Amino acid sequence: MVSRGIRGTAAAVKWAYFTAATVHAYLVTKDQAGAWSATGSLTPGTVDPYKLAQRPLFLVAPFKRGAWRWEIKQLTVLEGGRFTATLGTMSTEGTNGLTRPTTRY
Amino acid sequence: MGSRVRRPDIDVLDISGGDTLTVKRYLTAAEFRGVIKASTKAVRLDATTPRSDMQLEVDPTESGIATILAYLLDWTFTDYDGRPLVIRDQPVTVVRAALDAIDADSYMEVQRAIQAHDTAIRAHLAEEKKTGRTNSEPTSGSPA
Numbered sequence: 001m002v003s004r005g006i007r008g009t010a011a012a013v014k015w016a017y018f019t020a021a022t023v024h025a026y027l028v029t030k031d032q033a034g035a036w037s038a039t040g041s042l043t044p045g046t047v048d049p050y051k052l053a054q055r056p057l058f059l060v061a062p063f064k065r066g067a068w069r070w071e072i073k074q075l076t077v078l079e080g081g082r083f084t085a086t087l088g089t090m091s092t093e094g095t096n097g098l099t100r101p102t103t104r105y
Numbered sequence: 106m107g108s109r110v111r112r113p114d115i116d117v118l119d120i121s122g123g124d125t126l127t128v129k130r131y132l133t134a135a136e137f138r139g140v141i142k143a144s145t146k147a148v149r150l151d152a153t154t155p156r157s158d159m160q161l162e163v164d165p166t167e168s169g170i171a172t173i174l175a176y177l178l179d180w181t182f183t184d185y186d187g188r189p190l191v192i193r194d195q196p197v198t199v200v201r202a203a204l205d206a207i208d209a210d211s212y213m214e215v216q217r218a219i220q221a222h223d224t225a226i227r228a229h230l231a232e233e234k235k236t237g238r239t240n241s242e243p244t245s246g247s248p249a
Contacts, residue, residue, distance in 0.1 A: 012194075016113035017129065017178050062194070 005029040006068065011040070011061040013052065013072065020051035026061065028070070028087070036070055036087035044081055052077075059087060067093040107239025115178060118218045126215060127179040127193075128222055130243065131230075136175045143171035169216045174200060176219050182207065 011023040026040030038059055057072040071088035078084070114130040132140070145161045177200065179193040190207075192200045204212060229243035 017115065018113060060194070067194070 006061065008061050008063075011059060013042070013075075014058045014060050015051045015054045015056075018048070018051050019046070020048050020054070020057060022046040023059070023061075023083075026059075028059070028061065028068075036090060038070070038083075038085040038087055040083055042077065042081040042083055047081070059085060060093075065094075069093055107233075107237070109239075116222065118222055120214055120218050124181045126177060126218055128176040128219060129178060131226060132175055140168070140171045140175045143174075144168035169220070170201070170204065172223060173204060173216055173219050176222065177215070180215075182211075 006028045008026055009024060011026050012019045013021045013023065022043040023040045024043045026038055028036060028038045030036050052075075057075060059070045059072055061068045069091050072085050073088055074086040076084050111131040111133075116128055116130050118126040118128060120126060129136075144163055144167055146164050146167075147159045148162045149159050174197055177192070180190070182190045182203075184190055190203050192203050195203075204215070207215075226243060229241075233239050233241060
């Protein structure tokens with residue numbers, strides 16, 4: 001059962017300082033056991049297969065004055081760029097972005 | 106045979122006033138091509154030169170900023186109110202706008218620091234080629 005989630009329209013899959021792919025729609029959820037997972041869509045034309053094959057990868061979701069960051073434990077990319085991911089714990093970065101805030105619920 | 110790819114390591118370069126620049130240690134082939142492409146412009150020898158005979162000329166001004174944009178990941182610069190000038194993870198247009206906004210002396214200092222880093226890394230790579238050791242640690246920069 002989902003207890004918490006973050007939905008947004010702009011995020012990235014990062015390998016070190018590289019962007020392995022940009023994400024144009026995503027939903028990150030945390031279940032009652034505290035485990036984070038994500039679903040979303042990779043933006044066509046932004047996926048670098050070499051970088052996406054490297055580890056560790058991170059899902060980085062910017063908000064107005066920072067970004068949430070999760071290590072991606074397992075990533076499955078489906079046809080059409082949809083993806084599902086099992087995430088590690090969330091960390092919050094400081095001032096980091098000019099993108100629009102995400103919607104939390 | 107050594108590895109032909111590099112770990113995406115970073116170096117932190119100290120500059121004046123206690124500020125630092127965080128830069129990529131190495132450029133990838135794509136980033137290197139990007140610097141070359143941005144640093145050159147097609148020139149026509151005269152008005153009668155056919156398009157197929159146009160030559161490439163290095164543009165030193167663009168070469169400098171292209172090298173900065175390729176390497177620079179972050180810095181500690183702030184504005185006059187002490188707010189960070191955010192460039193980390195920003196699109197290249199935002200980074201370029203920030204570089205355009207700082208004063209000319211600071212810009213030249215950033216350019217000199219990054220060019221020195223580039224020179225040191227090239228020397229390190231040449232040394233690796235000579236000795237046959239790849240992915241060794243360069244002696245310049247301060248690994249973060």
